[in-house]
Amino acid sequence: MPYYARIGSLTGYPELVERLGGDPWDLLSQVCILPRQFTDPDLMIPYKQIAELLEMTATQLQLPYFGAQLGQEQGLATLGLIGAYIVQKPTLLQALECGAKYAQRHAQGVNLTLGAPSADQCELAVNLQINHHQQYTQICLLTLSLILSVLKDMLGAHWQPHHIGFKQHLPLAAKLALEQLLGCPVQGSCRKDSIVFNADILSQPPLQQANLLAEIVESQFQGFQLQQHVDYVVLTRHAINMLLPTGDCSKESIAKSLDLHPKKLERLLSEQHTSYRDLLEQVRKDVAQQVLTSQRPNLTNLALNLGYSEFSAFSRSFKSWFGMSPTHYLQTINNSKK
Template sequence: MEFFAGRARQLLIFDDGYLIFDDMDPFIRTTSFAGFRELVDSLGGDHALLLERFRIKPELIDEEDARVPLRSLVGLLESAAQELDCPDFGLRMAEYQNLQVLGPIAVIARNAVTAGHALAEIVRFIGYHSSGVQLDLDRSEPQAPRLLIGLRLPGLMQQRQMVELAMGVAHNTMKLLYGTSFKAHSVLLAGVSPLPLARYRRYFQTEVYTGQACNALILTNQQLDQRIEQQDPTLHRTLVRYLSQFNLQASSDVVEQVQRLVLRMLPTQQCRLPLIAEQLGLHVRMLQRRLEEQGCKFEELVEAIRRDRADAYLAERDIPLAQIAGMLGYSEQSVFNRACRRWFAMTPNERRRLLREQRAKER
C-alpha cells in the first residue's frame, strides 16, 4: 500500500500487472471473503475460477491487509449465488464470519465499555475496513435503537447477497458483544427477497420484515448497555489514536452526515432542513453555509438521494408504487409520479420496466 498526503491508494497485482484504484472507489478488506472458499467448495463449485473471473487472485484473500474494490465482492457473491443455485449464499457465508473480520476495529470494540459503545466505535471507524459500507447507530427512537446497514455503491448492481452477509455479520457481532443469548428485537430488510421469511427467522431467531425502507437490526437499550468484560482501556485508547490518524471517520464530512440523516428520515415524511440541523446541533443557517462550502444545497441532496433510492426500489418488482412513494418521503403517489417524470422523463412503471430489462441483460 502507498500513502500520499494521508490518503491511501491500494495496489492490486493482477496477471497484467498492477491495477491502481483510488480511495474514492469503494474498497473492502479481503477478510470479508472469510468462508467463501469453504462455502463454494461445499456447494460443488470452483472458488478459484469464480475469484479469477472477478480478477481476484485466490491467494489475495489470505492477506489480512489486502483490499479489493467492493463491487468485485458484490458481483462475486451474486454470481456464486446464481451459478450454485444458492439464493441464501450471503447468509450462509455470514456463518463463517463475526466481528473479527474487522481487524483492529474488532479489538477496539472488544475493549469498549459497553456493547453500545462498541457499536459506536465500529460505526466511527468502519471506513478502515470498507469505504463503501455504511453503518449508523440510530438512537432517535429511545425505546428502539437501530443499527442501520447499507452500501455506498453507485450503479444498479444486485447487492442482496452482500447486504445479507453484512446483516448476518452484524448479528454475529452482537452475539460476541452481548453474549450467545443475543436476539434482536426484530430485523428490517429493504426490498423484496425470493427467500421465504422462515429462512431469515431461522438465522436471526426473531421477527423479520422485508420490503422496508432500510436494512437494520432493531435492538434494545438493555442490549446496548451490556458491559463488556475484561476490556483493556489502554489498548482501546492506543488503537483509537492509531486509526484516527487516517481520518477515516465517515461522519466527519457534513455532507455525509446530512445524507445519512436524510436516508433515515425520508420514510417518516419529516425530512426537513430545520429537523436535520437540530439533529446535528447546528443552526439552520450554519448548516446551509457548511453545505455551500462543499458545493451542495440541502434540497439538491434530498433530490439526489430520492432519485437514487427510487431506482433501487423500482428495480424490485414486487414493491408497490404507493409504498415506494412513502419510503421516499412523499405523502401521495401522484407527487412521486411527477418526480419520476422530472428525473427520468418517464412514469414509474416505465422506469421499472427499463431497470428490469437492464438487470436482465447484466446477468
C-alpha cells in the same frame, strides 16, 4: 466513484463454498481475485469485485441467501485488530460508535447509523453506497449478517435482536428461510436495511473472548504464534494503521488492542530497538506518501485520518519527512506526470 473493501470481507468464503459443493477458486478467478491476495486480509480490492463474486456464487450454487450464510461464518475476528479494540470498550454503545467510525476502513461507502425508532428500541441502520440502486442483494445480506454475528460475539450466542429489516420485498418463503438461517425475526419492505434491538443492551459491557486475539493474529499474520516469537513491531504498526482514522490511536489504545499493558508494549518494542512514537511516525509517513502518490486527496482530511488535530501539525511533520510541504509534494508529482 470506485469503492474499495478489505479482502478480509471474504473471510470463510473458500471454505463455505467448498462445503456447499462449489469451486471457490474458479469463482474467484472469474472476478480476477487471486488466491495469494487472501494472505493479506487488509488488502483493499475493488468492492465491486466482492459484490459481483457474491452474486455469481449465489446464482451458481442456487443459494439466494448465500451472503447471509457467509456472514454467519464471520464475526469480530473478521474485522482484524479493530475487532479486538472495539470489544474493549466499556459499553456496547461505545463499541458500536467505534465500529461505525471504523466501517469505512473495512469497506468504503458503508455508513452505520444508530437511531431510536421507539423509546425502548434502537436501530442500527446500514447504508451501502455501492448498492445505491439495490443491484447487489448479496452484499446487503452479508453486511447485515456480519453485524449480527459481531453483536452476538459481544452479547452472547443466545442473544437475538427484535428483528432484522430489509428494504427489499420478501415473499413469505424468503422471510422464513432467512429467519431460520439468521435465527431471529425478519421483516421485508422496510424503510432501511437495519437491525432493531432493545435499547437496554447499550449499557452492557461487551463480552471478552479469551481466544479473540490469537484468532486474529493467526488469520492476519500467517506463521505468527502468540506463544512463540511474535514480532510486536509488525503487530503494533498494523494496529496503528487500523486505529489512526478512529481518532483514538494512543499508546494505551494500541496496547489494549493487543491485550497488553502499555508499559509492557513499550518494553517489548524497546527490545526490538524502537518505540510506539517511532512506529507512529513511520506509519504516518508511509501512509501519507502512499496516499499522495496514488490519489489526489483533500489534505485536511488526510491530516485528520492520520490522527493530527490540525493541518499545520501535519504539514510540519511532512516537511521533516520529505523536506517540503504536502502541497509542494503534490505539485511535484503532478509536474512529473505532464
